[in-house]
Amino acid sequence: MGENKNFILFAVLSLFILMSYQYLYAGPKLEAQRQYEQQQRALAEDTIAPRADAPSITQPSIVQNTPATVTYEDAGSIALETSELSGSISLRGARLDDLLLKNHRVSQDADSPSIRLLVPLEEQKSYFVRYGWFAKGKDASFTPNDATVWSSSGNTLTPETPVTLSWTNPENVIFNLDISVDEQFMFSVRQSVINNSGSPIEVAPYGAIDRQGEPKTDGLYILHEGPIGVFNGTLEEIDYGDLEDDGDFETLSSVGGWMGITDKFWMTTMIPDQNTALNRARMIRRVDNNGVTYRVEYAENWQVAPAGGQSTSTSQLYAGAKIVGAIDDYAEQYNINLFDRTIDWGWFWFLTKPIFAAIHYLFLLTGNFGVAILLMTVILKLFLFPLANKSYVSMSHMKKAQPKIKALQERHGDDKAKMQQEMMALYKNEGINPMAGCLPLIPQMFIFFALYKVLYVTIEMRHQPFVGWIKDLSVADPLTPLNAFGLIPWDPPSVIAIGILPIMMGVSMYLMQKLNPQQATMDPMQQKIMNMLPLIFTFVMAQFSAGLVLYWTWNNILSIGQQWLIMRREEARTST
Template sequence: MDDQNKNLILASVLSFVVILVWFLLFPPEEPQQLTPEQAAAEGNLLPPAADAPVAQAATTAEPAPQPAQTAARIDIDTPRLAGSISTMGGRIDTLSLKDYRQTLAEDSDTVQVLKPQSADYAYFALYGWAPGGDLGFEDVPGANTIWTVESGASLTTSTPVILRWDNDKGLTFRRTISVDENFMLSVTQSVRNNSAAGARLAPYGRIERHGEPDDLKGFFIIHEGAIRQTGEELTELNYKKLRKLDNDARWGANADVEEVAGNGWIGFTDHYWMTTLIPQNDQPFTSVMKYNSAQDIYLTEARMPTVDLAAGASAEVTTRLFAGAKEWETIKSYEAEDGIYNFVNSIDWGWFSFLTKPIFRLLHMLNGMIGNMGWAIIALTLIIKAVLFPLAYKSYVSMAKMKELQPEMEKIKERTGDDRQKLQQEMMQLYKKEKVNPASGCLPILLQIPIFFSLYKVIFVTIELRHAEWIGWIKDLSSPDPSSILNLFGLLPFATPGPESIFAIVSLGVLPILLGISMYLQQKLNPAPTDPTQKMIFAWMPWVFMFMLGSFASGLVVYWIANNTITFIQQYTIMRSQGYKPDVLGNITSGLKRSSKEDK
């Protein structure tokens, strides 16, 4: 392989390395701590935040709850959800996932998706009506309204809850909340005008997040923050971008507002969890993303069109609320059966979605057949290698011929000395004479890069690999190998250093060590670069990758070990079929001897 093609491979591999370590060298910026300011009064038909300060002189400000009022709670109990609804505002503000725990420990707490306003990192959903015309916020239910339970002692899959509130001016409001067997709640808001005059008002749904989530990953490879579908367009704003929406602490100032004709939804997405407001498919609404620096609140809203309610008339609107785990099958079923447009793209498939989606579907199918995600990853690797085999075959045949030409290439290099032009000319003549194409080995390497990134995306993003067990000590394929050379892989009675320790990089587990060995053996079958600098870089690369990938997800390292092993077997077999008999052990021994002589 000539220097030009070696440079191509070297540039590709080094670019690959740069991207892999980017998030380590350039961690996400810490959120700016802003001085709280008094929030200004907002315009008509803009619902205030749950804890917005009350402006006594402003008719648009919602009154604060009276101290004597008591907010009761209604339990939520389904096969997959546990939590409660507060009668203050009818907030859905406490919700845990029964199927998911924080850690692998048996006594670990379940994952809590929603938290009440009194808790740290409060995160909840609420609904209400914004007043118009002659109505004020005291005339419509909002974030601080105390509702009465009309029916339903608890919310289950078979028993909905109905809340009621009368404004003592002829308007009666009801809210019916139901839930399915997974993570979808349905909230129907209705109002009846029993007065003699007409009324003008607008329903809304809102998700409030107080501060950034405490488990924010902040990796460039995954989106965490606000997400919405507006017809055909999917929009994502992370928390840094959301903070830029606020420049004077007013609700609505510089908000990201979109009018949606239908097929829309909006909410917040985390690494594995999501909370999303989903109006009916044909429901037009105003989609809003906001941030309030005065209280450090991130907010997404679905504002429905204003209703002109005649005397004696009624109106209602239904909005769904997804609050749970981003399980592919569950989300896909909501998209297919309930018609939630593009809902499966709430999972962050990334730029290579044309690869990540089919790779995940195949991996998911293999896991269903095998019953073990680790073996499914290895099976996936076999399938990928089989698909790329025609290209790999040509590459390995070319490498076998290049290996045979290695002694002749060394003679040319000695004969031409520092005359690089003459070196290139004689090399090209040799390739032409022996009918060897040195560039044929580059394409399989280049194709592996997007496949690797797509698989890394799948392993890192999808919840199906979270806490997925493989064999022995590998209990979570989405986490790094927990074994460590520092405690002799568990033989010594002390824990390994955590990721924050300076010793974490040398705390190599079994899988990273196997990766380094497999890369080293596979590399020994390839022609050595003629350039000394390139030769040194390639020689160090297996060990650099061994340390780099030691902190990566075990599932990704399993894939790479399997890929290297299969590549080695394929290449070794094809080389022997071409009459070249690679002596891998001899190559290693001679390589060690040469290194020893060069050191002397």
């Protein structure tokens, strides 16, 4: 009776977890995704109205030379155009503040606009990057600031045509920003000060990323979104809520490293020269009349620009999609420590990264991510074959011994201790390992979580089709029998909208249970509860990405075939 109570409690808890998952995770996640797509569509179509009042911002940062109040009239801009990016750099303030990702769209709709990563200061939800200097012992007019109007050597920045922005202060000191961009997402910024003032000056170059408003995130602990950086070889992931609850993050010294703001699939990351010592780096949150603003900023150490001479500093800026191959190539090219962690591989990175590499390689061979997942599942099954083989052999022995087990249960049903003793002796004589059925599940669960991480955080599978109705493996299976597979114009609630793949997964899970001889030895109540598990998992998995459900379903089918063949082989061997 006590075991029945435990199983009933397990069933109740399982249903509670299911309902909590649907209402606390699946529903909010879908709503957040809809809001995100609406926001991106509005940004890309430039439908956001400018703020009614002229921007008046106070900049409590390492940059002490920005006036408290400035008015930002249009001073023109430099066009930006590459195979991946389009946008502009504002000549007022030298801000990279308008950036579209040409090859990444908000949704799969034919008219869906491109993702808009950076947004001008004059608009709501502004998001921009700026480089500059501050000078020791000088007032704010000595160095350029947000209100400064720069001159440019050209009208368009492309991989073939870098540009130089220049500004000269009243003391005849020239500040130059030499900006170039490659064919992907990496900008190079060379900051130079030409000192024609007649006396030496000390300057410190800085870089800053400002983002107004807190963007919509999935709100899950499995993925970091927000300020991120590596300082002195240590990865720092600071959530938006952390800055509100715990205050600013600050480090007073670091050599090299990098810092920026990351989203699920996009990021803006500043990368100082990896041999350069930083004087200060911060991640901060500020609230003013215009709302909340997040800033990531750094300043290099003081450097002397002698009279008649100059000082220079070079850094990189990654602004774009978080493509694994591009990030790895840049990490090697510029020797950027832990740059691969801009993608949140999770605690099991030693599994997630190889699994991604294998799936991506298979994708390049086949041209279909779904086929790559199927092939990867076969490879994993072969890798785990010795463990599964031992498990299924033990199950075969268990099936053969079922009459003896039934006899023991009838003989010692009221004496639990005696029955347990006799069962252990029987297992030993028959070569049965009662834990063998669980052994394959342990590595499979680690692989499942690692694969879930891969399919969730890597952009490579975003908007990738499989076959037929599955147009995007990174989202839930959209085809459900509740609306006659799309023939009825009705979108059922997510809690009951079970797709075809999750149904197939539930059926395969049920068939696997029927092949397990241990279920035949359970009492009726235990069997009923075990029979509920495929249904529970069907509802839970319905909201997971189709790619993950595809893996789990195909893995079940392979396991059924493998289990059937091994157990049939063992029956034939023991019968001769």
